[in-house]
Amino acid sequence: MKTKSTFLVCCIIALLGIPSFVHGQPPRGPFVISPKVNPDKTVTFSYLAPNATTVLLDGNQFGSANVPMTKNAEGVWSVTVGPVKPDIYPYGFKVDGTTVMDPANVAFFPNERFKASLVEIPSDSPAIYALQNVPHGSITYDYYPSVENSTGTIVVYTPPGYNKETAKKYPVYYLISGTTDTEETFWKVGKVNLMLDNMIAQGKAKSMIVVMPYGNPLAKIAEQTGKDKPSDVMNRDGDDALKRMKLFETDLITKVIPYVEKNYRTINNRDNRAIGGFSRGGGQTLRAAFNNVDKFAYVCSYASYISPAEMNKSFTNITADPAKTNKDFKLLWSGIGTEDFLYKGTTEWEAYLKDKKINVKTYAIPGGHTWMNVKSYLNETLPILFK
Template sequence: MKTIVTIQLLTLTLLLVFAGKVSGQPPRGPLVVSPQVNADKSVTFRYLAPAAKEVKLSGQFLKAPVDLSKDAQGIWSVTTVPVKPDIYPYSFVVDGVTVMDPANVAFFPNERFKASLVEIPDDAPSVYSLTNVPHGTISYEYYPSVEGSTGTLVVYTPPGYTKDKAKKYPVFYLISGTTDTEETFFKVGKTNLILDNLIADGKAKPMLVVMPYGNPAARIAEQKSQAKPADIMNRDSEDAIKRAKFFETDLITNIIPYIEKNYRTLNNRENRAIAGFSRGGGQTLRAAFNNMDKFAWVCSYASYISPAEMDKGFSHIGGNAGKTNQQLKLLWSGIGTEDFLYKGTVEFEDYLKARKINFKSYVTDGGHTWMNVKKYLNETLPLLFQ
């Protein structure tokens, strides 16, 4: 009887303590579902902010920010018109402050503000859809980088990589743009899923894809607890060229040796490709043109080198078209007609034409967006290592 009473008293004590703790917690707000993709491809966005005076939605699927309306629970909401299927970054502007969507775990990897992501699926599988095919593996790697820093890479290995231990693969180095990180081609560009689908369809060769962080100066500053250097607005400036060279040094002296030591790779120029978007495209062109012994496949996504810089720094490219055309199995340039780099890209392509340098040009609609990057990937991946 004594034991039973003791247990009853202990149970009562625990219940009282637990009740006290629960009563001391702040009340939970209502459940918020956001974003909600509707059957007609419209999207409902919601944001809980009972005390806010104004909430707006900003997104790459909108021409201008739109207002949300508040209900009695303090949830602000808006439903868009049907949106073209794709993956889009978006954010809320709450009383003038731009914020992520707290109800959404998907976000855009970036050095600075990290927008939320919404995917509007198409009725039929898209090039980047997760489909029932064999899938490659994504790995995160650390490597010894420039100035004693620790570098970061995302590496894709194709389906079957772990089965045949004797097989070696070509490597595609893929560099993202200004303020993007090593995760952007994976989480926003969906490179792994695009390549999975192309390999399964027999349209692309199995390959490794190495996605580095293209801003080692920012990484060094971060690891030293210093402020990151300001973004470069003039892409043709001396500082831009200097930073591109800094990344090139990291790529050639650290990244490539690390990959070739730790993965089963085919280690010659015919089995190395390089591509990049925006700033990463400029880094791609400079690194490739400076190291023609390293890369035979070169793709520029919404980027260019000015004719003046080509003449000054890369005269060997335009000055000997026969040798350049022999060395490069692919030189590819893609751009959107609404891209703010369209004019510079056209001038770069005109420079190549005038000097009889062979290249493939791809022009699409749209602007400087990751929606277009997925198109560039889908166009170029089947061309590599063929």
């Protein structure tokens, strides 16, 4: 039987809306803010791990690889690095040898094989990929009937005004992420939506729909049939890689494009379709475009190539009649970083095309195989699509 005092306490708890189990909850640790970008463009990273022996900042892409962090009395490890060049960078922490994301940060790098947090260092004047006070488009997650009776996923950007101007139709850019990236990466890391919002507002780019498919349908099939996810392809030019690229091409041409053109207001001809991609997605781009010249007039390869040997074997339709190819493709564009591990293969492919009298617009910048460079490729190509 309850005493009067116990009864009174229970009534107060009920009246205040306080759950009666609060007394059984463990105490919470200190509130952690991370990352904190300082006015001088240094960045303070923090991680709560009172029982850890060592915590390192894993920020290789902004020059802070394996930087030791210092623990305070509350068990929060911190370090300040920089100043850091304005851009968006992946990072994480190594806690007693195990790499983890930053639990205090909701921005993350979507990838099949690794997870990293993202930090944005703003420039003094807004970058083209920064959130600005302009009309914004929309991002939609969508599903479509994919190859081998699977269900595929796409992320779709529709431009500002799409939902208001209901009679207007738009050109489409099919944009494919790199190896182990997902259909979210061009949005969450590449910021293609904000870049287009800003470019459209400034009159630098045409209003367009961007369709971002998942580049690994074989993994989606395995997931939906209870099989193990296939291992990563080690040889980019090997038979297994080419087989997987063909499966993606089949999915894109026979499933994705018909679904998009049925469910979105698109202009359904080759002059209003563009295709582009980064790394593996660039290889998928080139093969899909060269095998389906009737489908795409604009082709953008970001840090990728097809070897001259494969070109001679599989794509004589591109090289046999250069005048026709140059007429068919309103844009054939290739970008690469000078420190990219694919630089040699890419520049050899570009030289091969030029030797065959194929018009290819080339673009080389410093940097490696990174999404910082991808945003530069987007900055160059988005304004010249559908012009």
